[in-house]
Each structure stands twice: as C-alpha cells, then as structure tokens.
Amino acid sequence: MDEFSLIKQYFAVKNSNPTDDSVKLGIGDDSAIIKPGSGEELLFTTDTLINAVHFPGQTAARAIGYKSLAVNLSDIAAMAGTARWFTLALSLPEPDHNWLKEFADGLFELANMFDVQLVGGDTTRGPLSITISVIGTVTENMGIRRSTAKVGDRVFITGEPGLAKLGLSTVKNEIELPEKEKKRCVEKLNYPQPRLKEGAFLRDYASSMIDVSDGLSADLAHIVEASDCSAVLLSQVLAEFIPESLGIDEKNALDAVLYGGDDYELLFTVPADKCEEMKRAWPASLSNLSCIGAITAGEGVYLQERTGESRKLTAAGYNHFHG
Numbered sequence: 001m002d003e004f005s006l007i008k009q010y011f012a013v014k015n016s017n018p019t020d021d022s023v024k025l026g027i028g029d030d031s032a033i034i035k036p037g038s039g040e041e042l043l044f045t046t047d048t049l050i051n052a053v054h055f056p057g058q059t060a061a062r063a064i065g066y067k068s069l070a071v072n073l074s075d076i077a078a079m080a081g082t083a084r085w086f087t088l089a090l091s092l093p094e095p096d097h098n099w100l101k102e103f104a105d106g107l108f109e110l111a112n113m114f115d116v117q118l119v120g121g122d123t124t125r126g127p128l129s130i131t132i133s134v135i136g137t138v139t140e141n142m143g144i145r146r147s148t149a150k151v152g153d154r155v156f157i158t159g160e161p162g163l164a165k166l167g168l169s170t171v172k173n174e175i176e177l178p179e180k181e182k183k184r185c186v187e188k189l190n191y192p193q194p195r196l197k198e199g200a201f202l203r204d205y206a207s208s209m210i211d212v213s214d215g216l217s218a219d220l221a222h223i224v225e226a227s228d229c230s231a232v233l234l235s236q237v238l239a240e241f242i243p244e245s246l247g248i249d250e251k252n253a254l255d256a257v258l259y260g261g262d263d264y265e266l267l268f269t270v271p272a273d274k275c276e277e278m279k280r281a282w283p284a285s286l287s288n289l290s291c292i293g294a295i296t297a298g299e300g301v302y303l304q305e306r307t308g309e310s311r312k313l314t315a316a317g318y319n320h321f322h323g
C-alpha cells in the first residue's frame with residue numbers, strides 16, 4: 001500500500017461536519033484552506049507522542065489514536081477555546097492494517113465527539129511517532145492564560161488527578177490494584193477526557209488556567225511563576241482523590257496526585273467572590289470539581305498538612321531532560 005492510498009483509506013474521509021463550512025479545502029492539496037469567523041482569535045498547539053516515551057510499548061493502537069488527539073485538545077481546553085481543526089503527522093515503521101484501523105477508530109471517536117476536523121498531515125516511514133497540531137478558536141481577548149492568577153483567588157481542579165499515574169504504575173507492574181480499580185486507572189491513562197466543555201464554561205469565571213500534563217505540583221508552579229505569586233494546597237483534600245478501595249497508603253496517594261503526570265485535568269484559579277456562583281452554575285453533566293487551595297503572596301507551591309503545618313513542594317513533575 002502506498003502512502004496516498006493509506007491516507008485515503010484511513011484518514012481522508014472519516015470526519016466532516018456538515019454544519020461547519022469553515023474548511024474550504026481539506027485533505028488532498030498542498031495545504032488546507034480554512035476561514036475562521038470574524039471576531040475570533042486562533043489558538044495553535046502541537047504535541048508529539050513517541051512510542052515507549054509517551055505511552056508504554058504494548059499500548060493498544062486505539063488508545064494511541066485517542067490519546068494523541070486528547071492531549072492536544074486538552075491544551076485548547078486550558079485556554080477556554082473551542083477546538084476546530086487538526087493535522088496529523090504520522091511516522092510508522094510499516095503500514096499495518098489492523099494497527100491503522102484501530103488507531104483511526106480511536107482518533108476519530110474523539111474527533112467526532114468534539115466536532116474537530118482533520119484537515120491535513122504528513123505520513124512517513126520511521127519509528128512510531130505521532131504529532132498532532134490542533135487549531136482552536138476563542139472570542140477575541142477571551143483566551144485564559146497562566147499569568148493572570150491573583151492573590152486571594154481559590155485554586156480548583158477538574159476530575160480525579162493521580163489516577164492516571166496509578167494506571168501507569170500498574171501497566172509497568174510496579175503496583176497491583178484490585179481488578180476493577182486497575183481498569184478504571186488504566187482507562188484514565190489511555191483515554192483521558194479533554195475538558196473542553198469545562199474550559200468553555202470557565203470563560204466567565206477563571207482568572208488563570210493550565211491543563212495538568214506533567215503533574216499537579218509542576219503545573220501549578222507554572223501558574224504561580226507566570227502570575228508572580230504563590231499557592232497553598234490542602235493535603236487533606238488532595239488525598240481524597242485516591243479512593244480507599246485502591247489500597248494505596250496516604251503518602252503514595254499524595255505523591256500520585258501531586259507528581260503523577262498524564263491527568264489532563266484543568267487546573268485553574270477563580271476570584272474568591274465568584275466561587276459560590278461558579279459552583280452553583282457548574283453543570284452536573286461536566287466533570288467533578290474540587291477546590292484544592294488558594295493563591296497567596298510570595299513564590300512557590302506549598303502543601304498544608306492536616307496539622308496546619310506547611311512545606312514547600314519541589315517541582316518534581318515529569319521533565320524530559322531531567323533524570
């Protein structure tokens with residue numbers, strides 16, 4: 001099978017949204033032609049996933065397809081944007097039909113869920129690697145940044161941080177979990193839910209926002225650094241993200257929540273006087289929502305224990321160039 005029939009068979013016809021006429025020219029020419037609406041700003045983001053670095057070697061192709069797009073959609077969500085179009089640069093050792101079918105199924109399952117259209121890409125032979133770029137839109141001046149948290153704001157997170165890390169640990173046979181819990185954690189690892197709806201809802205409330213990819217502590221450190229402030233997290237609240245049924249002791253549970261990567265939850269700040277209104281308005285159909293701390297003056301991220309004592313956290317999130 002040559003490159004062109006591969007593109008045609010697996011990628012060229014799988015999704016299009018008849019109500020969206022923004023794509024004037026999609027896959028098939030030298031470049032796509034897209035017409036954004038007036039009053040919209042564009043958001044660009046790219047992420048690469050490399051075999052055995054970003055996913056364990058035995059990961060199912062469907063999960064790889066799904067997750068490659070999910071991690072990019074998460075970056076658009078973190079700006080409170082709408083994901084619209086994407087490109088796919090795929091490097092493959094060989095054109096394995098079963099693998100490609102599963103990969104495309106996972107990819108388009110998520111693309112269709114959020115109405116984001118594949119408009120181009122590149123296909124090459126080489127070690128398995130997937131680079132996706134997503135373009136999103138946001139109403140002019142409405143994108144939410146990392147740099148705008150204020151002292152007194154409360155810190156919130158969506159969903160259940162820490163479970164994906166425990167999923168990774170079970171896949172690598174580092175820990176053993178009860179079967180049901182194992183399934184849930186591996187599902188979180190392989191099929192992260194991009195929080196696009198949550199991000200869009202937060203346009204009216206969040207003062208700053210980031211998505212958690214490297215770990216809660218490391219990503220909150222990015223917010224406080226960019227915003228020139230400090231944050232205090234409550235250990236009691238964080239420990240609750242890991243259900244007792246997993247049989248993980250509190251220290252390891254806290255480590256997973258604080259330092260485990262791959263959560264793809266939204267971490268954001270809300271002015272104190274808007275919190276009650278936000279919580280009331282938060283639609284039940286969205287993810288869980290938890291207040292985990294507050295923004296204070298100073299620098300760095302602190303963890304406050306049950307006893308009231310605080311300690312400064314090291315930024316021990318995932319970092320490709322540190323040991």
Ligand code: ADP
Pocket residue numbers: 007011012026027028029030031088089090118119120121122123
């Ligand atoms: P060019 O050589 O002009 O860059 P290519 O031969 O690489 O174009 O690709 C042909 C067409 O197929 C282009 O429109 C490109 O965007 C699209 N394409 C290539 N690979 C993929 C892919 N993996 N997914 C989606 N579209 C792709």
Ligand code: MG
Pocket residue numbers: 029030031
């Ligand atoms: Mg060309």
